[in-house]
Amino acid sequence: MLATVVETKELLETVAASLIAGVGVTAAFSLVILGVTRSADMARNERPLLATAAGGLAALAGAVVIAAIVFGIVVMTSK
Amino acid sequence: MSGNDIVLVIVVGTALVFDFTNGFHDTANVVATSISTHAMPPRIAVAYAAIFNFAGAFISLAVAATVAKDVVNGDVITPTVVFAGLVGAIFWNLVTWYLGLPSSSSHALIGGVVGSAFAAAGADAVMSAGLIGKVLIPAVIAPVVAFVVGVIAINIVYGVVGRERPGPVNRGFRLGQVISGGMLALAHGTNDAQKTMGVITLALIANGSLSESSDVPFWVVISAASAISLGTYFGGWRIIRTMGTRIIKMDAAQGFSAQGSGAAVILASSHFGFPLSTTQVISGGVMGAGAGKRVSAVRWGVAGNIVVAWLLTFPAAAAIGAATYGFCNLFGDSAAGPIIASLLGIGALAWVFTHRVRQEPLPASG
DSSP states (O other), X not given: OHHHHSOHHHHHHHHHHHHHHXXXXXXXXXXXXXXXXXXXXXXXXXXXXXXXXXXXXXXXXXXXXXXXXXXXXXXXXXO | OOHHHHHHHHHHHHHHHHHHHHHHHHHHHHHHHHHHTTSSOHHHHHHHHHHHHHHHTTTOOHHHHHHHHTSBOGGGOOHHHHHHHHHHHHHHHHHHHHTTOOOOHHHHHHHHXXXXXXXXXXXXXXXXXXXXXXXXXXXXXXXXXXXXXHHHHHHHHHHHHTTSOHHHHHHHHHHHHHHHHHHHHHHHIIIIIHHHHHHHHHHHHHTTXXXXXXXXXXXXXXXXXHHHHHHHHTOOHHHHHIIIIISOXXXXXXXXXXXXXXXXXXXXXXXXXXXXXXXXXXHHHHHHHHHHHOGGGSOHHHHHHHHHHHHHHHHHHHHHHHHHHHHHHTTTTSTHHHHHHHHHHHHHHHHHHHHHGGGOOOOOOO
16 A cells, blocks of 8 residues: 555655755765865965966866756746 | 625735745854854844845745645635635644744745645645645755755765864855855745735635736735845744754854755755745755764754654644634624634733743854
């Protein structure tokens, strides 16, 4: 009886979306912070190449965070 | 104006009062982590959450549709049944606010309506498939998922930035909490404001003012969004303290992880129309972010009280809803029952607020 009333597919999709979004955005934001702090440290130590690489990592991860937030809102509004 | 119309007006007013108490009660879920990690000053955090709550109420109507059509049988529902259910939810919300327990306004609302519908028309009034599949099972799964996401997220965070200097890292995550707090408030608005929209729509259908196939009217969306955001702005500091400091002492990274995991679970659930408890989800996220760092960091006694309140919410609100319906039914089909119950309720509310709000000083800024 339980199997007939539980919306298994929707529940599994909810769990998967929550895991991907929650863990993914947190991980990406951590990379933003790592990139920004390393970039500042490398610039202070006069290592411009590494500073640029770390800054690039921060920018890329930041773009992922923004894209994930925008995607989430678009998916919500399209329901 | 007929007796039924008077009851309908009382129901809409009571639903908006519930929505206000929902915002008031659940403000803590949204802002406590931001306040406790000093990401935002208390008043700013609350105003910010109120704005995002208002915006979130317009994003999706899937949850409102579930509450209006999948939980109780519309054929046996009257405005008095909806009114009694709302009284059950408001009463339980105030009891748990008084005790400082972050219980679920959502379970209280659905429990109250199910209890009063059961009292009015027996088991046939309750759509058990919708109640189990759309409400009870997601209610159990969602906090567990938020806990797991919180544990994984905080471990990844510490793995990535654990060796960096704490100053810039904390500043970064405090800035991140401005974003994650906004997303959480948005998620709260999408899920919780819609429950009130669903209940008002249910009452309009029961009164014959709206056909069963109708969408949620726009004035219902606007009024529900306004009530929950006003309630959020006047938020309950008692529960903010429990959520923000009594479960775990959080650092900014934990606050960000807890808010991020909570927002992800609530937004995903709202998309599929699951009316889950935002309180329980963010509690799960907070516990996960705490346990992921160190299991003993979580005050499991406080967490246990939250779980007990969680288990009691549905039956307690259902019992109060059923009792309120029984009281209204003493006066037959007239509007006298809901009017007398409303007057008693307003008196009780006035007493509670004048006695307790004065004892609840605002926490120091920052």
